[in-house]
Amino acid sequence: MADKPFIARGFHGRRAAAPPGRLPPGQYETRDFPVLSAGPTPHTSLTAWDFTIRGADDASPSVRWSWDELQALPHETPTVDIHCVTKWSKFDTKWEGVSVDTLLDAARAAGVANGAFVLAYCDGGYTTNLPLADVTGGKAWVAFGYDGAPLAPEHGGPARLLVPHLYFWKSAKWVRGLTLLPNDEPGFWEQLGYHDRGDPWREQRYRGDP
Amino acid sequence: MQTEELRLDGNAAGGVLRELFVQDMTAALGTCAGCGATGPVATLLEYGHGMGIVLRCPTCDTPVLRIVRTTGLLRVDLSGIRFLSIPSTIDE
Amino acid sequence: MNEAIGESVATPPRLEWQVASVVSVTQETPRARTLVLAVPRWAGHRAGQHVDLRLVAEDGYQAQRSYSIASAPADGMVALTVERLDDGEVSPYLCDVVQPGDGVELRGPIGGYFVWEPAQRGPLFLVAGGSGIVPLMAMLRQRGRADVAARAQVPVRLLYSARTLDDVIYRAELEQLADASQAEVVLTLTRQAPPGWSGYHRRVDRTMLEAVSWPSSDEPNVYVCGPTSLVESVATLLVELGHAASRVRTERFGPTG
Numbered sequence: 001m002a003d004k005p006f007i008a009r010g011f012h013g014r015r016a017a018a019p020p021g022r023l024p025p026g027q028y029e030t031r032d033f034p035v036l037s038a039g040p041t042p043h044t045s046l047t048a049w050d051f052t053i054r055g056a057d058d059a060s061p062s063v064r065w066s067w068d069e070l071q072a073l074p075h076e077t078p079t080v081d082i083h084c085v086t087k088w089s090k091f092d093t094k095w096e097g098v099s100v101d102t103l104l105d106a107a108r109a110a111g112v113a114n115g116a117f118v119l120a121y122c123d124g125g126y127t128t129n130l131p132l133a134d135v136t137g138g139k140a141w142v143a144f145g146y147d148g149a150p151l152a153p154e155h156g157g158p159a160r161l162l163v164p165h166l167y168f169w170k171s172a173k174w175v176r177g178l179t180l181l182p183n184d185e186p187g188f189w190e191q192l193g194y195h196d197r198g199d200p201w202r203e204q205r206y207r208g209d210p
Numbered sequence: 211m212q213t214e215e216l217r218l219d220g221n222a223a224g225g226v227l228r229e230l231f232v233q234d235m236t237a238a239l240g241t242c243a244g245c246g247a248t249g250p251v252a253t254l255l256e257y258g259h260g261m262g263i264v265l266r267c268p269t270c271d272t273p274v275l276r277i278v279r280t281t282g283l284l285r286v287d288l289s290g291i292r293f294l295s296i297p298s299t300i301d302e
Numbered sequence: 303m304n305e306a307i308g309e310s311v312a313t314p315p316r317l318e319w320q321v322a323s324v325v326s327v328t329q330e331t332p333r334a335r336t337l338v339l340a341v342p343r344w345a346g347h348r349a350g351q352h353v354d355l356r357l358v359a360e361d362g363y364q365a366q367r368s369y370s371i372a373s374a375p376a377d378g379m380v381a382l383t384v385e386r387l388d389d390g391e392v393s394p395y396l397c398d399v400v401q402p403g404d405g406v407e408l409r410g411p412i413g414g415y416f417v418w419e420p421a422q423r424g425p426l427f428l429v430a431g432g433s434g435i436v437p438l439m440a441m442l443r444q445r446g447r448a449d450v451a452a453r454a455q456v457p458v459r460l461l462y463s464a465r466t467l468d469d470v471i472y473r474a475e476l477e478q479l480a481d482a483s484q485a486e487v488v489l490t491l492t493r494q495a496p497p498g499w500s501g502y503h504r505r506v507d508r509t510m511l512e513a514v515s516w517p518s519s520d521e522p523n524v525y526v527c528g529p530t531s532l533v534e535s536v537a538t539l540l541v542e543l544g545h546a547a548s549r550v551r552t553e554r555f556g557p558t559g
Contacts, residue, residue, distance in 0.1 A: 005319075005356070005358040005362075005364070005407065006321045006358060006405055006406075006407045007358055007359070007360055008357040008358055008359070008395070008404075008405070008406060008407075009399075009404055009405075010395075010399050011357045011358070011359050011365075011395050011399070012359050012363075013357075013359060013363050013365055013391045014389070014390075014391040014394075015363070028363075032389065035216055036216075036258065036259060036260055036261065037216060037257055037258065038257050038258040038261070038264045038273075039257050039258075039264065039266060039271060039273070040217070040255075040257075040266075040271060084260075085260075085261060086259075086260035086261060087363075124271075125271075125273075169261065189261060189262070189278070191287065192262060192276055192277075192278040192285050192287060193278050193280040193283065193285045194261070194278070194280075205280075205281075206280035206281055207280070208280075208281070209281075216530075216556065217530050217554065218530065218554045218555075218556050219552065219553065219554045220415075221352070221368075221413055221415065221416050221553045221554070222368050222554075222556070224352070224412040224413045224414075225317065225353075225354040225368065225409055225410070225412045228317040228409075228412065229317070232316075233414075234412070234413060234414030234415075235414075236412075236413050236414050236415040236416070237414035237415040250415050251415070252413075252415035252416060252551075252552075252553070253415075253552065259556070297414070
């Protein structure tokens with residue numbers, strides 16, 4: 001029975017049709033902004049908040065930005081499609097944030113030990129791993145604005161990682177920093193079998209997917 | 211929508227836990243490896259709908275039990291549970 | 303495993319998905335519907351338990367939810383009452399599309415914590431928010447089937463928070479229970495109240511719980527079921543009022559529908 005599910009007559013879910021070529025395989029479009037969380041929403045005050053980039057090696061220097069210092073960096077306003085591994089996609093989401101390139105340039109200048117991978121870490125203990133190449137070259141941001149307003153706590157505010165070309169669990173909510181790593185190290189969901197890269201166009205949902 | 215509304219509890223994990231254990235686990239007492247608090251699995255807080263099940267300690271928020279279904283595998287992290295006492299249904 | 307021990311173990315059957323067929327549907331309120339199901343392999347259930355229900359579309363898309371059982375174990379059938387959540391995807395299907403004769407996949411019964419047995423003596427205090435009434439109704443129905451002497455051992459009170467009077471699920475049945483002095487039923491309406499409404503008209507709060515619940519010294523068995531915010535505030539208040547946390551059993555309902 002578990003192998004051959006029974007088809008429920010007339011059941012389609014709440015999926016809407018989407019323009020061809022815009023939805024990665026297996027996805028459907030939603031107009032909502034579903035909230036998925038692996039834990040309670042942390043409430044960190046902006047005065048206590050900071051963002052740090054550090055090397056894997058304790059001897060490596062690190063760079064740290066306070067909230068005001070991050071805000072003083074050049075802002076970008078990407079409009080992107082986002083794709084959640086639970087199969088919803090949302091088109092034309094409007095964000096405001098600082099490019100991860102800007103932060104990594106500053107980290108390199110400060111002598112933070114480089115690595116081929118990053119592990120994003122967050123308030124509440126969440127982590128996710130990404131290849132460095134996926135957060136550089138204008139593909140990733142530390143986002144603090146959504147749809148013209150400060151990013152709401154349930155969507156990851158005060159700030160979240162935004163890596164829209166990968167499944168959305170890589171866009172870590174409540175992000176507080178990046179650790180640069182020489183070797184890939186699985187994060188919260190990746191430890192449980194989710195894909196280390198997570199490209200929605202290749203349906204890299206689980207470890208072992210091509 | 212309030213995020214807190216997305217928090218369920220261990221009752222909701224009763225079905226998937228029966229894929230792991232022969233007996234009902236919601237009434238089992240679990241001890242958190244993080245803080246040592248002990249309580250019924252039903253009273254753990256459940257998060258992470260869709261991607262998997264994360265049951266956290268209501269006292270310290272440590273993830274005590276994580277379950278993900280991937281292609282052909284049920285993956286389970288029980289490292290947050292130090293101890294389980296399961297009400298016995300054995301007739302003696 | 304030792305075979306001799308193996309034979310003496312009352313091992314519950316493996317929990318498997320099976321196809322149940324819909325026997326009848328009843329509209330309970332504008333937003334809630336009861337489905338009576340025929341389940342081919344059903345070992346019986348306990349009041350308070352739930353089932354997992356799974357819907358699979360033609361293209362393999364799946365959605366799964368948990369629904370509490372509304373029927374008493376002795377009713378000889380499985381009834382689920384489903385509240386329609388407008389932006390949900392399973393509850394609108396169950397409330398609008400499903401007809402008698404259709405099949406749905408389910409597994410159950412599930413749960414051993416949020417259950418009530420008639421053997422548990424002492425007052426029974428039930429607190430429901432919205433469709434959180436469903437598993438508590440199974441308890442009320444089970445108690446209603448006991449004989450007079452057994453019922454006398456278990457006085458029962460229900461505090462039920464609903465948006466409006468029209469949203470009160472099982473209203474006629476609850477009124478009957480109250481009229482027959484089988485249960486004390488206290489409603490509180492959180493939105494619109496009808497003209498002349500003399501009952502509570504606000505969210506459940508400390509004063510209301512103090513007025514409606516038995517004192518903690520009577521050691522009532524308490525079951526609280528509803529939306530997360532209601533369950534957590536009620537459970538916290540009851541513990542503050544002196545009830546032992548171990549006697550306040552809770553089950554949270556989600557908004558995903």
